[in-house]
Amino acid sequence: MYLTRSPISLDRLLAEVAHPALGGTCVFLGTVRDGPEEHGVTAIEYSAYEDMVEAEFGRLAADARGRWPDARIAVRHRLGTIPAGEASIAIVSAAPHRAQAFDACRFVIEEVKRRIPVWKKELRVDGTEVWVDPSGHPTVRPSDSPTHA
């Protein structure tokens, strides 16, 4: 399972990839950021085309297996409202040696950002909500859009 609406358990992901033959394990966590450029982000609301996420992630995982056949990779993406500081995505890759583990982990996060249909809306301390584009910058505020039933 790739998507979850609960906090991500890193221990569970580590257990999924652990194997005595795999001597290097790399963990990537993406967390909801409230930095100087974010203007008071309290949380991000993540939504997805869930059926396609599962299908596309299956293809992505097959691509990763083709490149690193000895690696084991586990991924979770959390959906729903995620408070600042909590993880929205976790990727754990284990391989015989560290170079493949780092490379596989990097490959997966970059492909997720390119292929997996997930979207995020920043919820800000002033009550505004802003869709975020792939460069991490706000697009338009939903309040600029027409009201609908």
Place this chain on the structure above:
Amino acid sequence: MVRVRFFARYAELVGRAEAEVSLPLPATVGDVVRRVREDLPGGGKLPERPLTAVNLKHVKLDATVQDGDEVALLPPIAGG
């Protein structure tokens, strides 16, 4: 008949998450997008060349659409 799905900001722009679109088939994804932009309230606010998927796979606008397909208009992907 083609089922069209909208997500995130695009769903807000058209005020709905999906629509049934009828057009002469086979057509291209680009034909479906044009029909949606012309016929749906708020459709004109959608981009002319959005990211698209057919039956859960990324496709380009010249991809063929058959009866019963599910076409999705995807805002710029922003996961992770």
